[in-house]
Amino acid sequence: MISVQSLTRVYGSHKALDAVSFEIQKGEVVGFLGPNGAGKTTTLRILAGYLPPSSGTARVAGFDVVRDSIEVRKRIGYLPEAVPLYRELRVEEMLRFHARLHGMERERTRRRIGEVLEQVQLADRSSQLVGNLSRGLRQRAGLAVALLPEPEVLILDEPTSGLDPIQRLEVRALLTELARRHTVIVSSHILPEIEAVCPRVIIVAKGRIAADGTRDALVRQLGGASHVRLEAVVGPDVAKAKALLASIAGVSQVVDGGRVGIHHGFDLVCDSDLREDAGALAAARGWALRELSWRTPSLEQIFARIALSDGIGEASGGTGGSIGGAPRTDAATSPAVALAGARLEFELRATPATAAAPAAAPAAISGAAQAKPKVVYNLNPFDGGARRDLGKPKAIDGGSAERKEP
Amino acid sequence: MLGFLRGFSAIWRRELAGIFMGPLAWTLLVIAIALQGLLFLVYLKTSQGDVDLALRFGFGESWAFWALAALFPPLLTMRMISEESRLGLLEYLLTAPVSDASVVLGKFAAATSFMALVWSSGLLHALLVQAAGVAPDWGAVWGGWIGAVLVSGLFCATGLLCSALTNTPVVAAFGAIVLHIVIVILPLLSSLTEARWIQEAIARVDVLDHHKATFLVGVLDSAYLGFFVVWTALFLYAATRSLEARRWR
Numbered sequence A: 001m002i003s004v005q006s007l008t009r010v011y012g013s014h015k016a017l018d019a020v021s022f023e024i025q026k027g028e029v030v031g032f033l034g035p036n037g038a039g040k041t042t043t044l045r046i047l048a049g050y051l052p053p054s055s056g057t058a059r060v061a062g063f064d065v066v067r068d069s070i071e072v073r074k075r076i077g078y079l080p081e082a083v084p085l086y087r088e089l090r091v092e093e094m095l096r097f098h099a100r101l102h103g104m105e106r107e108r109t110r111r112r113i114g115e116v117l118e119q120v121q122l123a124d125r126s127s128q129l130v131g132n133l134s135r136g137l138r139q140r141a142g143l144a145v146a147l148l149p150e151p152e153v154l155i156l157d158e159p160t161s162g163l164d165p166i167q168r169l170e171v172r173a174l175l176t177e178l179a180r181r182h183t184v185i186v187s188s189h190i191l192p193e194i195e196a197v198c199p200r201v202i203i204v205a206k207g208r209i210a211a212d213g214t215r216d217a218l219v220r221q222l223g224g225a226s227h228v229r230l231e232a233v234v235g236p237d238v239a240k241a242k243a244l245l246a247s248i249a250g251v252s253q254v255v256d257g258g259r260v261g262i263h264h265g266f267d268l269v270c271d272s273d274l275r276e277d278a279g280a281l282a283a284a285r286g287w288a289l290r291e292l293s294w295r296t297p298s299l300e301q302i303f304a305r306i307a308l309s310d311g312i313g314e315a316s317g318g319t320g321g322s323i324g325g326a327p328r329t330d331a332a333t334s335p336a337v338a339l340a341g342a343r344l345e346f347e348l349r350a351t352p353a354t355a356a357a358p359a360a361a362p363a364a365i366s367g368a369a370q371a372k373p374k375v376v377y378n379l380n381p382f383d384g385g386a387r388r389d390l391g392k393p394k395a396i397d398g399g400s401a402e403r404k405e406p
Numbered sequence B: 001m002l003g004f005l006r007g008f009s010a011i012w013r014r015e016l017a018g019i020f021m022g023p024l025a026w027t028l029l030v031i032a033i034a035l036q037g038l039l040f041l042v043y044l045k046t047s048q049g050d051v052d053l054a055l056r057f058g059f060g061e062s063w064a065f066w067a068l069a070a071l072f073p074p075l076l077t078m079r080m081i082s083e084e085s086r087l088g089l090l091e092y093l094l095t096a097p098v099s100d101a102s103v104v105l106g107k108f109a110a111a112t113s114f115m116a117l118v119w120s121s122g123l124l125h126a127l128l129v130q131a132a133g134v135a136p137d138w139g140a141v142w143g144g145w146i147g148a149v150l151v152s153g154l155f156c157a158t159g160l161l162c163s164a165l166t167n168t169p170v171v172a173a174f175g176a177i178v179l180h181i182v183i184v185i186l187p188l189l190s191s192l193t194e195a196r197w198i199q200e201a202i203a204r205v206d207v208l209d210h211h212k213a214t215f216l217v218g219v220l221d222s223a224y225l226g227f228f229v230v231w232t233a234l235f236l237y238a239a240t241r242s243l244e245a246r247r248w249r
Helices: A040-047 A069-075 A091-101 A106-119 A135-147 A165-178 A191-197 A215-222 A238-246 A275-285 A299-308 A312-325 A335-350 A352-356 A360-370 A396-404 B002-021 B023-046 B051-061 B063-087 B089-093 B100-131 B138-165 B169-192 B196-205 B207-213 B222-248
Strands: A002-011 A014-024 A029-033 A055-060 A076-079 A153-157 A183-188 A200-205 A208-214 A227-233 A251-260 A263-270 A288-295
Touching: A002 A040, A014 A040, A014 A055, A014 A208, A029 A040, A029 A191, A040 A055, A040 A153, A040 A183, A069 A076, A076 A135, A091 A106, A091 A135, A091 B002, A106 A135, A135 A153, A135 A165, A165 A183, A165 A191, A183 A191, A191 A299, A200 A215, A200 A299, A208 A215, A208 A299, A215 A299, A227 A251, A227 A275, A238 A251, A238 A263, A238 A275, A263 A288, A275 A288, B002 B023, B002 B100, B023 B051, B023 B063, B023 B100, B051 B063, B051 B100, B051 B138, B051 B207, B063 B089, B063 B100, B063 B138, B063 B169, B063 B222, B100 B138, B100 B222, B138 B169, B138 B207, B138 B222, B169 B196, B169 B207, B207 B222
Parallel strands: A029 A183, A029 A200, A076 A153, A153 A183
Antiparallel strands: A002 A014, A002 A055, A200 A208, A227 A263, A227 A288, A251 A263
8 A cells, every 4th residue: 555665855964764665555554653853754744745755765555656646645644743724714614625625526525524523523513613622622623634535544643742641542542443444654752652553563763664563573573582570589599599490491591680688589581471380480499479470571662772772783682682681670761771782782793802791881982992093091990091001092802802811 | 637626726715715714804905995995086086077087096097006906915925825834734735635736826816816806996986986977988997907906916926926935924925015016116217217228128027007008998908918927827836836845845
């Protein structure tokens, strides 16, 4: 239904969209997710035929959005973010005007106006001025306008922005209903909206598609390892308990989460939910359990990670490092960790020699300095920088070699 | 073509309704009708009962006509594109299945038809005179009215162009009014200079003379008709292109 190929759009010197490609089948409901300024609105505007792309092609229902713009516009219902409606018109007049623009016959217009007003629950407001409607009602009026000509594709830009939670729920319910009849593209920077309505999610960041797939696939693909969290009183021999836990079939790694009061926390990295096995083991050993939970990374964490990192490669690469290194805190939601992970990934690729170095972060910093062969002023008192010859750049290879040699 | 007409007429109707929904249109209409009516009495007196001359004053021989013709269209067109762009309505209109040209033409037609209504007060005066027992030269009356509408059409087109070039209605109105004042006082420049080529150049684009020399005396000359149509079309084309250019910004 919609086919987009290496779409690029440039505003002056700013590249809002950078070679974006995706396909949407008929009847699909796709959520466009991304932080503000990621290029969501630009993409939707191009699809709606409002903005021409700087390069690349976009086709809706087989028609090119630039060459057959009118044909495309006949087939879409577009609701811009600002919900532009003529304030001085009544709701019904606004709809009638829209019907006239679409060349709908009188009989069909009357029927459809009744239907869409019913659908968005505005039937009792049909003779109210658009300018007097509240934000939520205006949003619904805008939806009614977009729905009026029974479009094949619905393009909704931030349909829930500026709404209160109840109105948001209503719009969400409406979207779920619409999803049955139309191909729908919804953009939002609010994740639960997208998660609740759209089976498929396209995450956009900095003008590129960072991820594309169903919610579960994204979580599996980018979320990294899921784990079972176990907190129990395991007695003094923590190492033995850890070994026991690691022996459970399916557990690939056990991370010691440290002591919490009299309890000790463990994270069992595994692909499937092993709570029962872990629970059985705890019961067999007589450990007093405080917590036993199954944790999978949520789409929200993935989203935050993508939004905070520079791109796709780093985002998915950083995952392994941060999950393995610090599974206690939600690695993704803490930006510092996610970024450190991303940088670590970069370093690993740049200088393989440091792969074994445990102090990843300082290595990363001096590694970046290596690119610039100038004096490094290192103020880290534990780095031995003060004794070093500042005239020479510090090589990380040297540091790690020292550690390896003995 | 059919699609073009559909969009054009829908937008024309909406814009005309939009004009009348605001207080501005009614104010303008009252001012124009009152002023023209009052001045018609004055013209009657100064022309010593020459009905045709008095009607001609109302349709273009007087300064009052040109003042109204230059000031009103920018006030009507100033918001048509600039404000819609600011409110995002342009995004709505330009994603509806209508061409940019039909959007511009619809708005232009709405403003021009309002101006046609404004000038029809002159027709009313002619009717009154007829009722009073003196038959006016109806050919000249209709010619004057048509000329007045053509002049307003040209000024609406320039006003629309100004509106398409900016996002601020006031700037659009100001720009258009300045342009119209230049157009109206251009003939005065002729009298200031001796240079033939300047005078000839001015005569070629002299809107006042093109209106007064033919339409006002009841002559429908295709060359003069063409003058207005071509210039109006030129400005409308520029407005359409500048609307299109908004997409690229």
